[in-house]
Amino acid sequence: TQLLEQSPQFLSIQEGENLTVYCNSSSVFSSLQWYRQEPGEGPVLLVTVVTGGEVKKLKRLTFQFGDARKDSSLHITAAQPGDTGLYLCAGERNNNNDMRFGAGTRLTVKP
Amino acid sequence: NAGVTQTPKFQVLKTGQSMTLQCAQDMNHEYMSWYRQDPGMGLRLIHYSVGAGITDQGEVPNGYNVSRSTTEDFPLRLLSAAPSQTSVYFCASSYSGGLVSEQYFGPGTRLTVT
Numbered sequence: 001t002q003l004l005e006q007s008p009q010f011l012s013i014q015e016g017e018n019l020t021v022y023c024n025s026s027s028v029f030s031s032l033q034w035y036r037q038e039p040g041e042g043p044v045l046l047v048t049v050v051t052g053g054e055v056k057k058l059k060r061l062t063f064q065f066g067d068a069r070k071d072s073s074l075h076i077t078a079a080q081p082g083d084t085g086l087y088l089c090a091g092e093r094n095n096n097n098d099m100r101f102g103a104g105t106r107l108t109v110k111p
Numbered sequence: 112n113a114g115v116t117q118t119p120k121f122q123v124l125k126t127g128q129s130m131t132l133q134c135a136q137d138m139n140h141e142y143m144s145w146y147r148q149d150p151g152m153g154l155r156l157i158h159y160s161v162g163a164g165i166t167d168q169g170e171v172p173n174g175y176n177v178s179r180s181t182t183e184d185f186p187l188r189l190l191s192a193a194p195s196q197t198s199v200y201f202c203a204s205s206y207s208g209g210l211v212s213e214q215y216f217g218p219g220t221r222l223t224v225t
Binding site: 004033043102 | 115144152153169203215216217
């Protein structure tokens with residue numbers, strides 16, 4: 001059983017559409033990160049959120065950390081083919097290097 | 112800076128063989144870690160190190176050994192390979208432990224155990 005559940009597992013949309021992917025848990029995390037991973041490469045960090053209720057924006061990407069620090073969402077506005085990839089969330093529990101990853105959402109944006 | 116480098120990129124082992132996956136970073140990061148990535152499972156932490164001479168177990172440490180004799184290098188040893196260890200292995204480093212510090216990942220080693 002994954003400590004962090006990501007949904008949906010797969011998402012295929014047309015260029016220009018908006019989308020939201022979710023990262024949920026029953027555990028509380030001291031911080032949470034979102035990564036994007038391309039095929040054959042390691043994950044690349046997009047954002048870190050540490051405060052409950054925190055919202056961060058990175059161009060067309062909006063990240064939110066839940067008030068209780070148990071969940072997070074990633075919203076992409078006007079998706080582009082370059083957004084295609086595997087989106088992973090990762091959470092740290094108890095500030096003790098106990099880091100757990102979700103299984104990821106595989107996003108495909110069609111031109 | 113080369114960042115985080117991993118060798119080899121691909122490896123095929125027979126059951127029972129041993130091998131070492133190499134990881135090096137040139138960013139003077141104190142924290143290094145090893146993950147394995149399996150379909151539908153995400154990345155799972157195997158071992159990590161918060162500095163030279165200090166290592167600790169992650170979520171799935173069984174069947175793997177690590178050591179950290181220098182800041183730069185963090186090799187992962189498979190003592191007796193099993194088919195269940197077929198996976199993609201990623202090494203990562205960061206300035207300090209925890210997720211507040213950005214983790215940089217290597218390109219991965221794809222291991223197949225037959």
